[in-house]
Amino acid sequence: MxxxxxxxxxxxxxxxxxxxxxxxxxxxxxxxxxxxxxxxxxxxxxxxxxxxxxxxxxxxxxxxxxxxxxxxxxxxxxxxxxxxxxxEGVGTTSGRKHRRLRRLIQPAFHRDRIAEYADTMRAAAESTIADWRPGQEISVDSAMNDMALTAVTACLFATEMTPQAAAEFRESILTLFHGAVLRTLLPTAWEKLPTPGNRRYRRAITVANRVIDETITTYRAPGQRRNDMLTLLLDSRDDDGDALTDQQIRDQVITFLFAGVETTGATVAWALHEVGRHPEAEKRLHEELDTVLGGRPPTWQDLCALPYTSRVVTETLRLHAPxxxxxxxxxxxxxxxxxxxxxxxxxxxxxxxxxxxxxxxxxxxxxxxxxxxxxxxxxxxxxxxPFGAGVHKCIGDAFALTEITIALAVICSRWRMRARTDVPVREVAAATTHPKGLTMTAEPRFP
CATH class of the missing domain: 1.10.630.10 (Cytochrome P450)
Known part of the structure; x- marks a missing residue:
């Protein structure tokens, strides 16, 4: 042979x-x-x-x-x-442990659940643009990250955090996002150095864990029933009747936030950037939104009637991928x-x-x-x-596509976003590729 x-x-x-x-x-x-x-x-x-x-x-x-x-x-x-x-979130585990977690978490991303989340996503987008004024310069990359964090947090927790807890939580999550890729490329020994960045990173982990643990404790109190993702995680059982532990639930919540904030926020920001610098695409997008929505807010049922909007999202995901x-x-x-x-x-x-x-x-x-x-x-x-493939394909891909499409429909139904030619936009590789320094001027589409 x-x-x-x-x-x-x-x-x-x-x-x-x-x-x-x-x-x-x-x-x-x-x-x-x-x-x-x-x-x-x-x-x-x-x-x-x-x-x-x-x-x-x-x-x-x-x-x-x-x-x-x-x-x-x-x-x-x-x-x-x-x-x-x-x-041990669904995004970091493999093998049998990953399969078990995915089965337990899947109900939170069922089509019917995403349809219910759509109203929350729309509310987050409407809240983001509520204070915009004609001619105002918007830091789009920051605004869309804030919008995505508001949306995913509201879908996770029906209860509202105190303003102080919400501010601490938001800051800690963003710190974790920005430090993740850097720690992938640098030696492990560097992480042990007492640098300001390392101290901020460790403090962010502590704060995020504390806020989530306190929220789980509140949800486990007798008589507390809510219609949100955290409740689904608490109620989920595997084939043996075993539930997720509090630590496993916390890990899934952090994973959802990590996967669902910067990637979604960056994609909406890039879509606004691309539409703003391609007049024909902007014209066709506005025409479709005006025809289908007629000035009303978008709903889950509208998404299948917005094919051009969907193609804008898909093309943005192609150009600006992880x-x-x-x-x-x-x-x-x-x-x-x-x-x-x-x-x-x-x-x-x-x-x-x-x-x-x-x-x-x-x-x-x-x-x-x-x-x-x-x-x-x-x-x-x-x-x-853009969402991977196979057993590790992003479990929240339909969630993300729904949120991105609804956010784009809400914003572009009311505003025309104009890029500032004097401010360069940098494509930065972090957890995903996001637009650093994307500032646009908001112009109302209708008086």
Whole structure:
């Protein structure tokens, strides 16, 4: 029997520095760096300090990692870092534990529940724009993050926090968001240093946990029944009749907040930015909203009648996707011509995949109509994965799409957002890619 050919040895991508590897380009210019790797091969080796990682740039191989061979992988380095404050949330666990948590949590994201959340999402969007004035300059990135935090918090907790607790909670969650990716790239030893950022990060974990624990205690009091996500988590039981512990519930709440605030807020902000600088897209969006809604607030039932709005959201998700997702091999795994060792960190980038000209025509162009059925613009399987795929696909994808679409409908029904040409917008890679410095001028659409 002929011997099987050995897997070729992958040299690291160019630009690695002694002791640091590719940490500097990942910190200084992460998006240009990650998108450049597809020209080097289907699997590209990089180094994060002394740790090798393998970036998968081919959509079919990405789909194998996420779907057909998902049993060969577990969550990677980033999720170990996130577990410092996400605990054993559905986003950080793998295997049997992940499957159990997903089954217990799924009722909170049932279609009927999301339909009920839609009114809360609309109220959060309306509250956000209630104080806008004609000609006012809006810090859109900040405003949309605040809106998303208001919406997801209201869906989680029907009861209102005290103003002080709400302010502390909001600040702690945002601090955790901003520190998450940095801790993924830097050595573990750095986290132990008494830097101001590390102290803020640890204090944020303490505050967030305390506020959630106090809320759970309140909900467990006799006679306390509410129609919200936290109540569903408290009531959920597995096949053996076992419930989630208070710590497991807290971990899910933190996970929902982490996944549902910055990503959703950034997507709405990017959608406003793209519509604001593409007059034809703005015109068609406004026409659809005026025709379908006629000046009234959007409802869950309206969403299926807003196809162009939906395509705007989908195209925004394509252009401004998460930039770095990791998995880890459980044993040697062959991907294409390369055999990865056990324990290898495997990276894929929705951002890079969805801007690859091999899969999307004119990938830098904002073109909602590429998602028309007759255009078949979704690319090959595995090329469009803003929410992931397979067993670890984001459990809240329908929740997020509903919130983004409703927020965009509420805002664009009433306001025309004008970009400030003198203020550059930076695309920053954090937990997702978000628009730093996005300031727009609000103009009322109707007197």
């Amino acid at each position: 002929p011997r099987r050919a050995e897997s070729p040895v992958l040299p690291p991508a160019p630009g690695a520095l002694p002791g640091l590897g590719h940490v500097l380009p990942l910190l200084r210019a992460p998006l240009p760096f990650i998108t450049s790797l597809s020209s080097l091969g289907d699997v590209v080796k990089v180094r994060i300090a002394h740790m090798p990682a393998y970036v998968v740039t081919d959509p079919e191989l990405v789909r194998r990692v996420l779907v057909s061979s998902d049993h060969d992988f577990t969550q990677g380095r980033v999720y170990e870092k996130l577990a410092q404050f996400l605990g 930039w770095l997702i990791l998995r880890r091999t459980l044993h040697p795994v062959r991907l294409g011509d390369v055999t990865l060792p056990e324990g290898a960190e495997v990276v894929y980038s929705p951002y890079a995949l969805q801007r690859d000209p091999r899969h999307f025509a004119d990938p830098e162009l904002f073109d909602p109509d590429r998602w028309l059925p007759e255009r078949d613009g979704a690319g090959p399987r595995g090329a469009f994965v």
